[in-house]
Amino acid sequence: MPIDVGVKGVETYQFQAEVKKVLDIVIHSLYTDREIFIRELISNAVDALEKFRHESLLHKEVFDGHLSLEILINTDEKAHTLTIIDTGIGMTHDELITNLGSIAHSGSQQFLAQLAEAARQDINLIGQFGVGFYSAFMVADRVRVQTRSFRPEERGWEWVSDGSGTYTIAPMDGLRRGTKIILELKENAYEFADPEVIKRAIKRYSNFVPFPILVRGERVNTIQAIWTRNKSEIKDEEYTEFYKFIANAFDEPLYFLHFSADAPLAIKALLFVPKENLERFGFGRMEPGVDLYCRKVLIAKHPEGLLPEWMRFLRGVIDSEDLPLNISRETLQDNTIVRKINQVISSRFLKFLEDEARDNPEKFNNFWNTFGIFLKEGTVNDFQHQKEIARLLRFESSKTEPGKLTSLAEYVERMKEGQKVIYYLNGPSREIIESGPYLEAFRNRDLEVIYTHDPIDDFVMSNLHEFEGKKLLSADQADLELPEEKKEGAKGEEVKIGESLSPDQIKSLTAWLKEILANRVKDVVESHRLVDSPAIVVNPDSGLSSAMRRVMQVVDKKLSQELPHLTMEINPRHPLIRGLDRLRAQDPEFAKIVGEQIFDNALIAAGLLAEPRNMVDRMYRILERVTQ
Ligand code: ADP
Ligand code: MG
Secondary structure: OOOOHHHOOOEEEEOOHHHHHHHHHHHEEEEOOOOOOHHHHHHHHHHHHHHHHHHHOOOOOOOOOOOOOOOOEEOOOOOEEEEEOOOOOOOOOHHHHHHHHHOOOOOOOOHHOOOOHHHHHHHHHHHHHHHHHHHHHOEEEEEEEEEEEOOOOEEEEEEEEEOEEEEEEEEEEOOOEEEEEEEEEEEEHHHHHHHHHHHHHHHHHHOOOOOOEEEEEEEOOOOOOHHHHHHHHOOOOHHHHHHHHHHOOOOOOEEEEEEEEEEOOOEEEEEEEOOOHHHHHHHOOOOOOEEEEEEEEEOOOOOOOOOOOOOOOOOEEEEEEOOOOOHHHHHHOOOOHHHHHHHHHHHHHHHHHHHHHHHHHHHHHHHHHHHHHHHHHHHHHHHHHHHHHHOEEEEEEOOOOOOOOEEEEHHHHHHHOOOOEEEEEEOOOOOHHOOOOHHHHHOOOOOOOOEOOOOOOOOOHHHHHOOOOEEEEOEEEEOOOOOOOOOOOOOEEEEEOOOOHHHHHHHHHHHHHHOOOOOOOOEEEEEEOOOOOOOOEEEEEOOOOHHHHHHHHHOOOOHHHOOOOEEEEEEEOOOHHHHHHHHHHOOOHHHHHHHHHHHHHHHOOOOOOOOHHHHHHHHHHHHHHHHH
């Protein structure tokens, strides 16, 4: 609602609170790279032209249908103005309010905080937040937007603001279709009325714009659909330049992949992997970044569902001659050809990654460290490509040097004769895994164990279930069938194995423990894997590891309490367990306390003790007794 209506229907509106904050951030951001406002306004003009081209395919009647699609830039060095005109889709009265008076994206506090931080670090990032238009206020005291929608029944409007709290909208006659943006430059930004400055900025940021840009009547950009050109004719710098243009990036891509195919579809694609993963910096979930074209005509910018979700970090262009031109954005995902494109491109990209991993492992590890999390997501969400993605996963293991990574395929190559299972074990660091009780049995049998450091790794493994026909199993599972234990240590000396409790003693001790831990354990059994530790807890369900339990304890406490109980394994050769068996006869009450404490210690080793209160009290009682 306008806060004021003046003569000639001039309505005054207040900016949405979030816009005010954005304006405040933009106006006060660092003055380096101010020229990026040119890129932002041109990119809006391009969007508007592309939208118009698309709409004109769907509607019979459009306003000013004869106008050629282009961007005209004029400057007036005396009046200190810069004018950017496009013959695009234009805006209606209400669109002006929604598009230029509010923020479509989340206007949440978090979003603004991220934006403020990004603007502080690098104003270049502003376009990625969908607020590029407001960058005009970095250089202008006042911005006028004169616009006429392509819809025949609409009329023209002028939007004016000085970027403080309000803007006005008034009807305006005599406008052509499209949008004219007039910047009344700030005194310290008069240089932007110099056509040479503008031309340089266009060369720098907007050279690949797919419409002619004319500065004072002179054509500036070289329009090329680079992806349709022959690979051998394109220099690396051209790829980089194009990447910077379509991805709003300011550095080089990490990888690029340019290919074309004729069967099963006629496709040309140019895909880029950026250097940075913005999700990792807490900028929120990335939006897909690959555009869909048909014979160089943009069908949809960054459509959802064009590629699998986990590939949202890719930037680039896919062009297919087989697409119908008038396909609407809404029905894209249901289109058979789009689905086929999705299939062809994702397989091709995965193959590219596999080749890269083989030919240049160091660079690939770099990719893995930055984008591995997306591949992991893919193994869980993208069932179709799960197997291919699994080949790209990288982990540390008990056979890699610290910091070095291995693939599952390499693990399989190293597997011992008769070994049927790939083992993995989760822990926050190599040191913690290697000093914990779970690795003992594997070390003793010289079996390799993959180290997973991220709890989501265990979801990945559990989802994969197997790799090249080998089952993936967490080393903290109950139903591990490990080969006969080696009686020799790694260095060849005889391993000292202490005296064990007898089978009868074991039977009676485990039954007793099960009784005292009645509502906390599923079972208590003799361990065949422990060497140096008295006890461990293991997971009865092979789809669930301790790391996954840990996540659930945090994410959904109630659900985690409903999970099946753990099984405790005890080591009948360990002095503590043998001592406990004796203590049971001498002082049953105290033995009970020790038994419970052993269980809690095992939970701690598994990272699963959620409620330490009881344990601490009990520990004091044990310490009291020792110090008596
Ligand atoms: P974004 O381009 O990421 O959506 P902007 O702040 O740059 O964010 O622009 C906001 C919106 O204003 C655009 O989405 C578009 O709807 C509208 N807009 C901006 N410039 C133009 C233009 N030249 N023609 C038509 N609409 C425009
Ligand atoms: Mg924009």
